[in-house]
Amino acid sequence: MEIFPSIFLYILLFPLLSEFCSASDTLSSNETITYGKTLVSSGQSFELGIFSPSDSARKWYIGIWYKKFPEIIVWVANRENPLGNSSGVLTISSDGDLVLLNDTTGFIVWSSNSSKSEPGTVAQLLESGNLVLRRKYDNTQNYVWQSFDFPSDTLLPGMKMGWNLSTGVNRYLTSWKDDDDPSPGDITCGLDNIGMPQFVVRKGSEKILRKGPWNGIQFGGSARWSNPFYKTMLVYNNEELYYMGNLVDNSISIRNTVNRSGLLQRYLLKKGESSWTVIDSSQNNQCNQYGLCGANSICKIKNRPVCECLYGFVPKSQSQWDVLDWSSGCVRRIPLRCQQDPIKFLKLGGVQLPDLLQFSLNKSTSLKECRAECLKSCSCIAYANSDIREGGSGCFMWIGDLIDIREFSEEKQQFIYIRMAAAELNNNKKTRLVLILVVSLVCGMLILGFLIFCLIKKRKMKRASDDNVKDIELPMFDLTTVTNATKNFSLTNMIGEGGFGIVYKGTLPTGQEVAVKRLSKNSGQGLQEFRSEVILIAKLQHRNLVRLLGCCLEGDERMLIYEYMPNKSLDHFIFDEHRKTLITWKKRFEIVMGISRGLLYLHQDSRLRIIHRDLKTSNILLDSNLNPKIADFGLARSFGGDQTESKTKRVVGTHGYMSPEYVVDGKFSVKSDVFSFGVLLLEILSGRKNRTFQHPDHHHNLLGHAWLLWKEGRALELVDGICEPLFVESEVLRCIQVGLLCVQKLLEDRPAMASIVVMLSNEGVALPQPKEPGFFIERSCAETDRSTSEEICLTQNMVTISVLEAR
Ligand SMILES: *[C@@H]1O[C@H](CO)[C@@H](O)[C@H](O)[C@H]1NC(C)=O
Ligand SMILES: *[C@@H]1O[C@H](CO)[C@@H](O)[C@H](O)[C@H]1NC(C)=O
Ligand SMILES: *[C@@H]1O[C@H](CO)[C@@H](O)[C@H](O)[C@H]1NC(C)=O
Ligand SMILES: *[C@@H]1O[C@H](CO)[C@@H](O)[C@H](O)[C@H]1NC(C)=O
Numbered sequence: 001m002e003i004f005p006s007i008f009l010y011i012l013l014f015p016l017l018s019e020f021c022s023a024s025d026t027l028s029s030n031e032t033i034t035y036g037k038t039l040v041s042s043g044q045s046f047e048l049g050i051f052s053p054s055d056s057a058r059k060w061y062i063g064i065w066y067k068k069f070p071e072i073i074v075w076v077a078n079r080e081n082p083l084g085n086s087s088g089v090l091t092i093s094s095d096g097d098l099v100l101l102n103d104t105t106g107f108i109v110w111s112s113n114s115s116k117s118e119p120g121t122v123a124q125l126l127e128s129g130n131l132v133l134r135r136k137y138d139n140t141q142n143y144v145w146q147s148f149d150f151p152s153d154t155l156l157p158g159m160k161m162g163w164n165l166s167t168g169v170n171r172y173l174t175s176w177k178d179d180d181d182p183s184p185g186d187i188t189c190g191l192d193n194i195g196m197p198q199f200v201v202r203k204g205s206e207k208i209l210r211k212g213p214w215n216g217i218q219f220g221g222s223a224r225w226s227n228p229f230y231k232t233m234l235v236y237n238n239e240e241l242y243y244m245g246n247l248v249d250n251s252i253s254i255r256n257t258v259n260r261s262g263l264l265q266r267y268l269l270k271k272g273e274s275s276w277t278v279i280d281s282s283q284n285n286q287c288n289q290y291g292l293c294g295a296n297s298i299c300k301i302k303n304r305p306v307c308e309c310l311y312g313f314v315p316k317s318q319s320q321w322d323v324l325d326w327s328s329g330c331v332r333r334i335p336l337r338c339q340q341d342p343i344k345f346l347k348l349g350g351v352q353l354p355d356l357l358q359f360s361l362n363k364s365t366s367l368k369e370c371r372a373e374c375l376k377s378c379s380c381i382a383y384a385n386s387d388i389r390e391g392g393s394g395c396f397m398w399i400g401d402l403i404d405i406r407e408f409s410e411e412k413q414q415f416i417y418i419r420m421a422a423a424e425l426n427n428n429k430k431t432r433l434v435l436i437l438v439v440s441l442v443c444g445m446l447i448l449g450f451l452i453f454c455l456i457k458k459r460k461m462k463r464a465s466d467d468n469v470k471d472i473e474l475p476m477f478d479l480t481t482v483t484n485a486t487k488n489f490s491l492t493n494m495i496g497e498g499g500f501g502i503v504y505k506g507t508l509p510t511g512q513e514v515a516v517k518r519l520s521k522n523s524g525q526g527l528q529e530f531r532s533e534v535i536l537i538a539k540l541q542h543r544n545l546v547r548l549l550g551c552c553l554e555g556d557e558r559m560l561i562y563e564y565m566p567n568k569s570l571d572h573f574i575f576d577e578h579r580k581t582l583i584t585w586k587k588r589f590e591i592v593m594g595i596s597r598g599l600l601y602l603h604q605d606s607r608l609r610i611i612h613r614d615l616k617t618s619n620i621l622l623d624s625n626l627n628p629k630i631a632d633f634g635l636a637r638s639f640g641g642d643q644t645e646s647k648t649k650r651v652v653g654t655h656g657y658m659s660p661e662y663v664v665d666g667k668f669s670v671k672s673d674v675f676s677f678g679v680l681l682l683e684i685l686s687g688r689k690n691r692t693f694q695h696p697d698h699h700h701n702l703l704g705h706a707w708l709l710w711k712e713g714r715a716l717e718l719v720d721g722i723c724e725p726l727f728v729e730s731e732v733l734r735c736i737q738v739g740l741l742c743v744q745k746l747l748e749d750r751p752a753m754a755s756i757v758v759m760l761s762n763e764g765v766a767l768p769q770p771k772e773p774g775f776f777i778e779r780s781c782a783e784t785d786r787s788t789s790e791e792i793c794l795t796q797n798m799v800t801i802s803v804l805e806a807r
């Protein structure tokens with residue numbers, strides 16, 4: 001009776017007992033490690049054994065982990081050659097190498113393969129997490145082999161990262177390929193040794209982060225780490241170059257990792273605590289992104305936006321720069337003409353030096369000689385001391401563009417001298433003087449102005465009158481001028497009819513052609529309010545917005561005078577069989593970009609936050625070069641706003657462009673504009689109207705059609721045949737995807753304009769997969785009666801909407 005339970009207990013306990021017994025830190029030559037048996041370091045910190053990182057347990061590895069955190073693997077031996085199941089054997093081979101055999105066949109899956117191995121070695125897992133192979137009675141650090149020489153994705157204290165210069169062996173971290181696949185991923189992190197050491201993280205062969213170059217004291221661009229319990233150091237001599245951190249206080253643990261996204265993180269665990277905290281992360285600093293600001297610019301983390309051109313340089317593409325795409329970088333304002341012009345150098349301190357791409361280094365040159373060398377060579381763009389110890393020595397000279405300069409807050413010790421046309425620096429002094437003069441003058445005037453303003457305000461308040469027409473900055477046109485210009489608003493001068501009134505072409509007495517928008521009456525808004533709104537609108541100025549030139553407010557009349565656009569609106573082109581041949585794919589793409597920039601400006605960059613609410617092809621005007629300009633912006637805010645709520649109960653907007661939440665609940669936001677933009681984008685690509693779209697196979701509108709094609713992987717068929725021969729497939733697909741993202745049903749799924757601009761203009765950005773569009777199956781009338789003309793369809797929808805409105 002008693003035996004049975006005790007045997008049972010014995011069987012249950014056996015694995016535990018055996019583990020306990022085998023919890024030694026050393027493996028001798030006739031011992032083995034199999035699944036369930038492990039080595040544990042003397043202080044119980046680390047454990048070595050066979051594990052599988054994934055739940056499916058298809059791949060098995062020999063690795064080292066924290067005894068208390070088995071899920072944190074710090075090292076993997078056979079990263080590239082997993083075992084098929086858990087029955088592997090780790091042992092020491094007859095010639096003294098550590099080998100991993102796969103089960104019965106005895107096939108060597110992995111071997112330490114050390115050139116120094118000899119029979120009679122033992123393997124020991126040290127308290128530092130280092131697995132070493134040493135001669136049995138040799139307790140020095142003269143190891144035959146050590147795992148610290150073959151890092152995985154984790155740098156532990158005491159582990160060297162860097163070069164053995166005599167053999168050229170480089171030790172660097174490599175990320176895992178996946179969360180459950182420890183084989184080497186494409187992120188590497190290590191030291192570059194070209195002239196002076198630089199700390200570099202790469203994705204494949206492309207740099208994504210850089211700290212350096214080493215200046216004798218620290219890596220330029222990284223704050224000196226003054227941590228009382230973890231000291232980092234760089235050793236650089238003729239034999240080796242390595243970076244290492246050491247724990248001062250043994251009551252804590254530190255680990256440094258690089259993950260699959262290229263993110264570096266330093267974790268800390270205090271004794272007795274049960275979770276790790278991140279104490280340093282490369283993510284914390286946007287400027288860590290390698291070359292974020294492009295060539296010849298500087299990344300300043302304290303600025304918003306972070307990038308700015310170096311002094312004397314201007315953005316290469318202002319339009320890209322405006323939408324925070326800095327990749328094209330900056331070019332010289334005044335080009336260098338080496339032989340003719342006098343040259344000066346601009347001294348810049350407190351920065352991380354540019355990357356060592358095209359450069360030369362002479363470690364025995366002084367700064368003075370360095371300057372002389374640089375002056376002699378036309379291709380030398382900048383120079384600096386390479387070592388800042390003892391007053392500075394060595395000479396870096398850069399040739400070509402300066403990449404990845406960054407401001408950092410350490411005291412200015414290292415300076416870079418950038419070659420400038422002398423005119424640039426002379427100007428500088430003069431402009432500075434002028435600037436000081438101007439600033440003091442302006443300040444004086446401002447103070448004076450403020451006093452006068454206060455005085456006037458006081459008086460006005462006394463008079464309590466509201467006639468302050470005079471302080472409007474916007475030109476006011478009188479009614480006669482406008483009437484004459486438009487030939488008394490004759491029908492022949494009418495060029496369009498929009499949501500807010502009729503548009504006439506006019507010619508001012510000066511000969512200037514203008515477009516006059518005569519707003520329909522009864523806006524329900526006070527004259528004063530309206531006027532201030534218009535002044536706000538007039539302040540919105542952007543290349544892709546139609547410019548407001550002035551207004552005319554007399555009696556009941558409210559008119560806005562705009563610049564005249566000779567090419568009318570976009571719908572005249574893309575929906576017209578003949579004219580659509582005039583706009584190639586390239587042009588269409590430019591138009592899309594232009595509209596997106598204009599809209600971004602309205603949503604975000606202007607001082608007001610403007611929601612357009614009636615974005616459609618007929619509100620996109622084209623100038624003489626077919627550049628798009630958004631019209632009618634800001635009107636909904638001043639004009640339509642009241643309409644929706646009180647007077648006509650009409651949702652401002654046009655069917656086919658309105659987002660579901662706007663039509664149904666009357667809720668509008670920047671995301672309803674994004675929806676309209678998406679429709680617009682798909683219309684531009686397809687040359688078809690969303691509203692009137694017909695397809696023999698189904699009853700969906702254009703959005704539904706695009707969605708179906710997208711799901712079937714035939715999205716390219718959406719494209720208008722006219723522009724097909726010249727299109728760039730990847731660009732088109734990107735546009736379609738962005739379009740579908742914009743018209744997603746839920747507004748929180750739709751991207752903001754800022755991301756849209758980035759998505760459209762950058763090939764590299766990964767796009768999310770779109771979800772089903774809003775109004776996917778909108779047209780019930782088309783289903784009931786196919787022959788129904790568009791007209792009827794429209795009215796039916798109108799009815800629906802007014803009913804909804806009346807709730
Ligand atoms: C290993 O082999 C040696 C000599 O052959 C022997 O003395 C020792 O007991 C063995 N150890 C184990 C654990 O089998
Ligand atoms: C062991 O290795 C051999 C040779 O590569 C292979 O055929 C066999 O399937 C492996 N066994 C296991 C369990 O992985
Ligand atoms: C591992 O695979 C081998 C051959 O594929 C098999 O003989 C052995 O029983 C397996 N071991 C385990 C623990 O599944
Ligand atoms: C062991 O190293 C030698 C060179 O040192 C190499 O040729 C050999 O392929 C390696 N063997 C294994 C199993 O890695």
Ligand SMILES: *[C@@H]1O[C@H](CO)[C@@H](O)[C@H](O)[C@H]1NC(C)=O
Pocket residue numbers: 164165166167239240
């Ligand atoms: C560099 O590698 C060689 C060959 O493995 C070794 O003898 C030497 O000690 C190493 N140097 C350092 C500084 O570790």
Ligand SMILES: *[C@@H]1O[C@H](CO)[C@@H](O)[C@H](O)[C@H]1NC(C)=O
Pocket residue numbers: 259260261263
């Ligand atoms: C890398 O780490 C960061 C922060 O922990 C995390 O957000 C990101 O998803 C990780 N990347 C991968 C590919 O695991």
Ligand SMILES: *[C@@H]1O[C@H](CO)[C@@H](O)[C@H](O)[C@H]1NC(C)=O
Pocket residue numbers: 362363364365366369
């Ligand atoms: C480095 O500069 C010194 C002094 O300016 C010069 O003598 C030496 O030749 C230079 N070395 C190289 C490799 O150019």
